[in-house]
Amino acid sequence: MTNLMEFFGEYFGVIISTFGAALAVGLAGTGSAKGMGLAGQAAAGLVSEDPDKFGKALVLQLLPGTQGIYGLLVAFMILLNNGIVGGEAISAAQGWVYFFAALPIAIAGLTSAIAQGKTAVAGIGLLGKRPEESGKAITMAIMVETYAVFALLISMLTILLSAGKF
Amino acid sequence: MAILRMKKVALIAHTDNRSAVLQSLQDIGAVEVVSTQEQELSAVEASGTLPALEKRLGEVREALDVIRNYDESKTGFLTPKPSITIDKLKNMQQSFELEDKAIEQTKQFSDDMNALKTRRHRLRNRVTQLEPYAKFDAPLESVRDNDYTSCLLGTIPTDKMDAYKDIRKKFEQTAYFEEIDQHKDLLALYVVMAKDADEELTGELKFIGFAEAYTKELYGTPADLMFDLNNEYESLGFETEEYEEKAKKFVDDKLTLQAIEDYLLNEIARERCVENLGQTGSAFMLEGWIVADGEPTVKKAILDAAPESYIEFSEPEREDLPPTAISNGSIVTPFEGVTEMYGVPSSKGFDPNKLMSIFYFLIFGMMMADIAYGLILSLGALLVLKLKKPTGTFRKITGVIMICGIATTLWGFFFGNVFAIEGIPSVINPIQDAILMLVLCLGLGVVHILVGLGIGAYMAIRDGRVWDAIFDKGSWIMILVGGIMLAVGMMMGGVLTTIGMIVALMGFAILICTAGRHKKGIFRKMIGGLASVYDITGYVSDILSYSRIFGMGLATTVIAMVFNTIAGLFMGPWWGYIIGIIVMTIGHVFNIGINTLGSFVHTARLQYIEFFSKFYEGGGHAFMPLSVRTKNHRLENPPQ
Known part of the structure; x- marks a missing residue:
């Protein structure tokens, strides 16, 4: 039991920051999967009516997919810095910082991808009725993504700026 | 221009x-x-020409639909559309005879195919109806009533078994029951009964869902019948396939029919003008x-x-x-595609394309920022332009990608980025100098917004509304410029702080005094003026929005790093290098794809929302001669 506690003590930073990385990929990925799933269903419906619109519908389906990628990036940066991929095991304080750094993209990634998926579904509806307005449908979906990009930025900045400080 | x-x-x-x-x-x-x-x-x-042309167009399109189903000619993404000269297009009327024949043939063909399909479908249905009785070994013509007995062949749902057993017990003396087979959720029954029990028994069976089989004019056992029907079904299948072979020769007519479609579309356009x-x-x-x-x-x-x-x-x-x-x-023209996606500027407005294209070039390049990616984008887009020879919006978008590939390469040198390989010399390293990078992005944003406000002011002055230009745009320009001087001054120290403060405050003063000038009554004017200060939140969020440039830039670099690291794990034995190179190729191609899309739409968004909102007058409609x-x-x- 003591050994376990000692182990946790020594590697606590690595463990908690890896937990953060897991949340970043898992939650943002869940959001993206949900969002792309919603948009994909709508896109399939549209393409069944008009196969020529596949390309434009695919772009709209792809948009909610980026949150998952952002989550992956943040997780990757954490794993690169916390001692799992080479380097030394980090301190507990540094681990907590990385853990909190992962939260913005985990939370905003989850919610914004789903919201963006719904906007993309509406956009695909717009594409069906007025294909010439697809640019506007994409712009509306991109509005939602803004907050995922901000979350990514803060997550990354926290990791980059805090590395080696604690 | x-x-x-x-x-x-x-x-x-x-x-x-x-x-x-x-x-x-x-x-x-x-x-x-x-x-x-x-x-x-x-x-x-109205002349009769237009309806006649439209009818003909409908026929041509139907024929083309039939042909499209059997067209096996390979057209890849890069295959250009066939070319045609205007003279040839105009003379398409000469091919109408061939067209009539082709239309006739395809129409006949699709009618025949439908008839074949209906026949097959009907056969299938008859087999399905016979399936529950497959094990009934007497010929169906034997299921006939005579003077003393009646016969029933049919099915009941299996979930009514209990009710059926009761009936069976009740009529034990007057009827003979044979359970032939259970097929899916149906039980096939053969019942022979005395004439006097007929009415009551039939009634009770029907009450629990008995469905009588159709046996009239059917001869032989169900199994024999099904065998024959299945054979017929199969041979019809072969017949259909053989018939479909015939359709392949229609494909020869495709090009002519397509040319005729274009010819008719132009004729119709002209008749519509009438x-x-x-x-x-x-x-x-x-x-x-x-x-x-x-x-x-x-x-x-x-x-x-x-x-x-x-x-x-x-x-x-x-x-x-x-x-x-x-x-x-020719360099700015492709960027018109970006503006067209937003809307057509009013003919009395301002063509934003030239200024927009400069910022589009800069921002897109910053988001991708990789020497190699830029070269790949430019060369790839050039290849598409040369081989596919696209037209319309697609051509413009490809042009934008080609030009922005150059920006990507230039920013790649600036940030020292080639496939995210570490240790390339750079002017600014975005990952190490994150704050500087953020300032650079926001700074570019401020310049972008100032240019937008400048265009707005220019448009107002051009239309003779000098005071509007000063009050609405000038005040914000002063606030933004003053704010930046204040910020720089606070970092560097010195006199800039004071100047910046004064300029910004003057801007605010102009804004508060004039923003409510269109309202009625002194009180409303004051409220309007003060309320407009609240717009500062809009400007702050506009400027912060440019931090997405850094976000997208990080995404490009770090995705590339992810794939490099994964590939690096394999590097060791010789086969590891092969796997590693495959992983890197797939990864970087994926990265280019996803980030080109991302950079394209996010850069467009910065133009539409942050830039155009400062001056754009939409509501025009494009010139369509x-x-x-x-x-x-x-x-x-x-x-x-």
Whole structure:
């Protein structure tokens, strides 16, 4: 039991920051999967009516997919810095910082991808009725993504700026 | 260049020359025909031509639909559309005979195919109906009533078994029950009963869901019948396949039919214009818009077709809303595609493309920022342009990618980025100098917004509203510039702080005093002025929005790093290098794809929301002259 506690003590930073990385990929990925799933269903419906619109519908389906990628990036940066991929095991304080750094993209990634998926579904509806307005449908979906990009930025900045400080 | 000056054209000519004039105008493609405003003129009577053309177009499209199902010719993404000359297109009428034959044949073919399908479907149904009785070993003609007994062949649902058993028990003495087989959720039954029990038993069975089989005019056992039906079904299948082989020769007619489709579309476009004309006894009147520079061409085209016609060119009146024609140099033209996705600027507005393209170039490049990616994008787009020879919006977007590839390479040098390999010398390293990078992005954003405000001010001054320019745009320019000086001053120290503070406060003062000037009453003016200070949140969020440039830039670099690291894990044995190179290739291709899309739309968003909102006057409609257009072809030597 003591050994376990000692182990946790020594590697606590690595463990908690890896937990953060897991949340970043898992939650943002869940959001993206949900969002792309919603948009994909709508896109399939549209393409069944008009196969020529596949390309434009695919772009709209792809948009909610980026949150998952952002989550992956943040997780990757954490794993690169916390001692799992080479380097030394980090301190507990540094681990907590990385853990909190992962939260913005985990939370905003989850919610914004789903919201963006719904906007993309509406956009695909717009594409069906007025294909010439697809640019506007994409712009509306991109509005939602803004907050995922901000979350990514803060997550990354926290990791980059805090590395080696604690 | 910018938004082109438009002129109105009005033309009166003899009705006999009508089609010649329209044909000539379509050839030069320089006049947008609008509905005539002259009230005294009657509308041109509808001729039978248009419905006939549309009927024919419908037939051609149906034939093409049939052909498309059997067309096995390979057309990849890079295959260009076939080319056609205008003369050839105009002479497509000569091919109508072939077209009639092809239409007739395809129509016959699709009718025959439908008949075959219906027959097969019917056979399938009959087999399905017989399936529950497959184990009934007596010929069906034996299931007939005689003087003393009645027979029943049919099914009951298996979930009614209990009720059935009760019935069976009840009629044990007067009827013979045979359970033939259970098929899915149906139980097939054969019941022979005495005549006097018939009515009651049948009634009770029907009550629990008994469905009688159709045996009339069927001879032989169900198994034999099913065997025959299945054979027939199979042979019909072969027949259908053989018949479909015949369809492949229709594909030869595809190109001709497509050319005829384009021909008909142009004929229809011209006939539609006729509806806009005005008519007197023997003359017609046409009104439309032309680009001012096109006046001599239009005049010559009309006089060639109808030498005795009256033509008048005039400047647009104040209440007119001319269509918007935009002309730019060859480098800026592709960027028109980005603006077109947002909307068409008003013809009295400002063509933002030139300034927009500069910022689009810079921002897109910063988001991708990789020397190699930029080269790949430029060369790839160039390849698409050369091989596919796309037209319209697709051509413009490809052009944007090609030009922005150059920006990507340049910023790649600036940030020291090639496939995210570490240790490349750079001017700024975004990952190490994150704060500097963020300042750079926001700084670019401020410049972008200031230019937008500047355009807004320029437009107001151009329209003679100098005070509006100073009050609405000038005040914000002062606030932003003052704010930046204040920020720089606070970091560096010195006199800049004071100057910045004064400039910004002056801006605020102008804003508070003037923003409510259109409101009625002194009190509302004051409230309006103070409320407009709240717009500062809009400007702050606009500027912060540019931090997405850094976000997207990080995404490009770090995704590349992820794939490099994964590939690096394999590097060791010789086969590891092969896997590693495959992983890296797939990864970087994926990264280029996803980030080109991301950079494209996010850069567009910064233009639409942050930049255009400062000056853009939309609500225009694009100049759509009557011209030769093709759906299935590229036109060779299109008129300029």
